[in-house]
Amino acid sequence: MDYINPFRDSEMCSALSKEIKKFGREVRFMEVCGTHTMAIHRYGLKSLLPENIRLLSGPGCPVCVTSSMDIDRMIACTHAGIVATFGDMLRVPGTFSSLEKEKAKGADVRVVYSPMDAVEIARKTAKNVIFLGVGFETTAPSVAQAIKSSPENFMVYPMHKLVPPALKKLLEGKNRIDGFLLPGHVCTVTGTKGYEFLKGKIPCVVSGFEPADILASILMLVKQIEEGKADIEIEYGRSVKREGNQKAMETMYEVYEPSGALWRGLGYIESSGLSIRKEFGSKDASALIKEEFESEEREGCRCGEVLQGLVEPVDCPLFSRVCTPLEPIGPCMVSSEGTCAAYYKYGGYA
Amino acid sequence: MMCLGIPVKVVEISGNSAIGEIGGVKRKIDISFVDVKVGDYVILHAGFAIQKLDEEEAEETLKLLREMSDGLY
Numbered sequence: 135m136d137y138i139n140p141f142r143d144s145e146m147c148s149a150l151s152k153e154i155k156k157f158g159r160e161v162r163f164m165e166v167c168g169t170h171t172m173a174i175h176r177y178g179l180k181s182l183l184p185e186n187i188r189l190l191s192g193p194g195c196p197v198c199v200t201s202s203m204d205i206d207r208m209i210a211c212t213h214a215g216i217v218a219t220f221g222d223m224l225r226v227p228g229t230f231s232s233l234e235k236e237k238a239k240g241a242d243v244r245v246v247y248s249p250m251d252a253v254e255i256a257r258k259t260a261k262n263v264i265f266l267g268v269g270f271e272t273t274a275p276s277v278a279q280a281i282k283s284s285p286e287n288f289m290v291y292p293m294h295k296l297v298p299p300a301l302k303k304l305l306e307g308k309n310r311i312d313g314f315l316l317p318g319h320v321c322t323v324t325g326t327k328g329y330e331f332l333k334g335k336i337p338c339v340v341s342g343f344e345p346a347d348i349l350a351s352i353l354m355l356v357k358q359i360e361e362g363k364a365d366i367e368i369e370y371g372r373s374v375k376r377e378g379n380q381k382a383m384e385t386m387y388e389v390y391e392p393s394g395a396l397w398r399g400l401g402y403i404e405s406s407g408l409s410i411r412k413e414f415g416s417k418d419a420s421a422l423i424k425e426e427f428e429s430e431e432r433e434g435c436r437c438g439e440v441l442q443g444l445v446e447p448v449d450c451p452l453f454s455r456v457c458t459p460l461e462p463i464g465p466c467m468v469s470s471e472g473t474c475a476a477y478y479k480y481g482g483y484a
Numbered sequence: 485m486m487c488l489g490i491p492v493k494v495v496e497i498s499g500n501s502a503i504g505e506i507g508g509v510k511r512k513i514d515i516s517f518v519d520v521k522v523g524d525y526v527i528l529h530a531g532f533a534i535q536k537l538d539e540e541e542a543e544e545t546l547k548l549l550r551e552m553s554d555g556l557y
């Protein structure tokens with residue numbers, strides 16, 4: 135079966151857009167996931183929505199929500215061995231440097247596509263290989279699996295984050311949000327149980343990533359509002375089961391346990407991160423970093439507010455003038471899932 | 485990249501490892517988290533299959549999407 139093109143059908147998209155336009159109320163929906171943000175801009179979906187429906191970007195870009203402190207510490211990992219990372223992390227500016235700058239100065243930094251590639255690197259060297267464990271529940275089980283099947287010299291610097299606690303914090307904040315497009319690939323792993331606390335409070339739809347998926351999910355949110363409901367519906371049923379992927383979740387919790395974590399923009403949130411369990415303590419690269427850093431956000435960067443849907447990138451005075459993907463000031467401009475990068479790339483700001 | 489997942493067809497399996505094909509390009513996939521056979525489609529994320537795609541559900545959703553675009557939802 136073709137799992138892509140039928141969900142990109144342009145006639146279907148314009149028909150869905152027409153249906154959405156029948157709804158007259160002013161509403162603000164948040165697309166939690168950065169991959170949704172990218173798809174919305176790539177397919178120009180905002181132009182298919184009426185003015186009364188506003189889409190806000192959320193905290194669903196793992197690189198973007200990583201605090202400056204963690205970025206500084208993970209850059210310091212270059213002193214402790216070979217650093218293996220997803221490409222997104224390379225140019226993220228910390229307080230003093232970036233991985234890319236350290237690499238130019240001679241640090242051994244390797245970009246990998248999968249954590250298993252980093253395990254392969256470790257098998258071929260006697261040096262320590264430190265994988266930067268960034269990502270939500272989508273990624274954490276794979277990193278856990280890598281930890282389980284790795285040689286002694288493979289370690290992980292854990293910076294994983296969990297989505298539900300962040301949504302809870304967002305709802306307590308001052309931003310008005312009338313509905314959530316929930317992250318399809320996070321929920322593919324976790325299922326929807328962890329989101330039950332949103333039931334009765336705010337309409338939610340777990341959405342797929344093709345244009346018709348996203349438009350249909352918006353229409354489903356609209357219908358929930360019309361009917362006075364606040365349910366958790368699944369639009370992305372071909373990938374998301376209510377119970378999620380049990381095997382992946384078991385592996386994740388075998389290696390990791392929930393712990394407090396610091397988010398850019400949202401601050402410290404109880405049980406919103408993952409740390410490596412004692413049984414796997416020798417795999418924890420955070421123990422190697424003894425230095426203390428005076429970490430700071432870059433002056434003028436409004437990433438923290440962008441991640442809460444409080445401002446749009448165009449509200450940042452540095453956007454596209456000073457801050458560009460080649461010379462990024464904040465992580466939201468670097469990551470392929472960052473809101474500032476999406477606006478810059480697809481020109482939603484002209 | 486981080487939460488990106490793409491549908492990939494499984495074309496070869498050996499143990500926990502499989503070869504997936506997308507648009508003629510072959511990719512190695514770790515299938516520790518899914519039960520799949522050759523011919524199944526999976527969502528590939530960072531080298532891992534995080535779920536097997538459900539054909540019946542996909543058809544259901546398409547049906548629903550068609551109804552929605554006809555204003556029947």
Ligand code: SF4
Pocket residue numbers: 434435436437440447450451452453454457458462463464465466467468474
């Ligand atoms: S445009 Fe650049 S400086 Fe402004 S908020 Fe985005 S990342 Fe930060």
